[in-house]
Amino acid sequence: MPEGDTVWNTAQLLGGALAGQTIRHSDFRVPALATVDLAGWRVRECASRGKHLLLRVEDPASGKALTLHSHLRMDGSWRIYGPGERWRGRPAHLIRVVLRTPGPVAVGFHLHELALVPTDREETLVGHLGPDLLGPADAPGGWDADEAVRRLRARPDGTIAEALLDQRCLAGLGTLYKAEVLFRRGVHPRTPVSTVDDLESMVDVAHRLINANRGRWTQATTGSTRRGEEVYVYGRAGSPCRRCGTAIRFDRLGDRVTYWCPSCQPAP
Numbered sequence: 104m105p106e107g108d109t110v111w112n113t114a115q116l117l118g119g120a121l122a123g124q125t126i127r128h129s130d131f132r133v134p135a136l137a138t139v140d141l142a143g144w145r146v147r148e149c150a151s152r153g154k155h156l157l158l159r160v161e162d163p164a165s166g167k168a169l170t171l172h173s174h175l176r177m178d179g180s181w182r183i184y185g186p187g188e189r190w191r192g193r194p195a196h197l198i199r200v201v202l203r204t205p206g207p208v209a210v211g212f213h214l215h216e217l218a219l220v221p222t223d224r225e226e227t228l229v230g231h232l233g234p235d236l237l238g239p240a241d242a243p244g245g246w247d248a249d250e251a252v253r254r255l256r257a258r259p260d261g262t263i264a265e266a267l268l269d270q271r272c273l274a275g276l277g278t279l280y281k282a283e284v285l286f287r288r289g290v291h292p293r294t295p296v297s298t299v300d301d302l303e304s305m306v307d308v309a310h311r312l313i314n315a316n317r318g319r320w321t322q323a324t325t326g327s328t329r330r331g332e333e334v335y336v337y338g339r340a341g342s343p344c345r346r347c348g349t350a351i352r353f354d355r356l357g358d359r360v361t362y363w364c365p366s367c368q369p370a371p
């Protein structure tokens with residue numbers, strides 16, 4: 104499940120492979136960008152902002168800077184292949200973009216919201232986001248716990264489960280971390296934001312859990328990365344709670360799934 108940490112890792116992967124490389128051939132397989140040609144452009148870096156990826160390129164001749172924006176949603180991914188290597192792993196019809204350099208080839212599968220904007224206009228795409236759980240505190244849109252709490256408090260009537268997923272409040276959480284954070288705090292997903300008594304701790308747990316998984320592809324919130332032990336409640340409907348043994352519940356809230364322990368997280 105691509106959440107902020109997966110997107111952060113992907114930015115490291117792309118930036119590590121492509122930064123400093125000159126694109127020899129680009130192939131965009133989405134209608135809006137079908138005529139774009141980035142041949143000759145140099146890759147500067149790749150950054151993440153919440154669950155958004157920003158691949159920054161520049162034209163050495165003109166100095167013009169562009170940002171290729173992409174979003175992984177449920178199933179998108181970027182893969183890096185060596186020159187001449189077969190593009191294994193995902194079917195070719197899911198390819199949305201190919202960037203070839205003299206060295207690595209970057210292939211984007213099933214990417215969403217692909218857009219190319221001048222780098223100085225990135226905010227038109229990501230400026231609405233709340234503080235980025237994985238962003239440095241000194242970067243634009245970076246982590247700011249007080250601001251995240253303020254934004255959560257600004258929507259008191261909604262449920263805490265929906266508020267944690269609202270990327271305008273804090274950016275980076277998806278359904279896995281949402282469920283795990285609520286379990287760790289003993290808060291039922293349907294609790295109205297206005298009655299959660301310690302939003303500061305909620306935000307702090309979210310920040311710690313997601314950052315603990317930065318730099319690895321396993322998402323663990325229990326302290327164990329062993330298969331089957333990684334999480335407390337997410338994806339464990341019907342299984343016994345790791346703390347109290349009660350069967351974990353599962354339900355839809357809006358269009359998103361949520362998991363909780365009815366004993367550890369009593370209904371509001």
Ligand SMILES: [Zn+2]
Pocket residue numbers: 344345346347348349364365366367368
């Ligand atoms: Zn329990």
